[in-house]
Amino acid sequence: MTQDQEKEPLAYDVYERQIILMHQEMKALTMDCKVEEKRYQSVILDLAEFEKEEIRELYEWLKKIYDNEFKHLRYVWTLLTPDQWKNYETYDIQGTREQKMLKEARKAIRTIWETKIYRTQKQLNRIARKKGVNRHKM
Numbered sequence: 001m002t003q004d005q006e007k008e009p010l011a012y013d014v015y016e017r018q019i020i021l022m023h024q025e026m027k028a029l030t031m032d033c034k035v036e037e038k039r040y041q042s043v044i045l046d047l048a049e050f051e052k053e054e055i056r057e058l059y060e061w062l063k064k065i066y067d068n069e070f071k072h073l074r075y076v077w078t079l080l081t082p083d084q085w086k087n088y089e090t091y092d093i094q095g096t097r098e099q100k101m102l103k104e105a106r107k108a109i110r111t112i113w114e115t116k117i118y119r120t121q122k123q124l125n126r127i128a129r130k131k132g133v134n135r136h137k138m
Helices: 003-031 037-042 052-077 082-090 097-115 121-136
Strands: none
Touching (some): 003 037, 003 052, 003 097, 052 097
């Protein structure tokens, strides 16, 4: 076994850990965007069955969201304290600059999870096989 071959599994272990960490960190604010939890969890549901290339592609997909849309969402959310956001809601204050920014940032996240979700053909095939097995169980 060459040194490169020995390093390769470690790299994919790191990818997997980073995927899980980013996914966990993004969860609360993503759920606030009205993304279905089942859909959100689906991208890592069968992570243990992913091939190396799928793991790398999922990492890149999630990292792009994390570094762009999620980073912006988190920035907008931190413009005010959680209490200030709650007061806006409690007292039905609408139309502030921050609310408009939050609405747009949430829409961007929701759009990704509703229309641009990560799926490879191999993953879709695995999902279909699992559904087929479950459908025939009695």
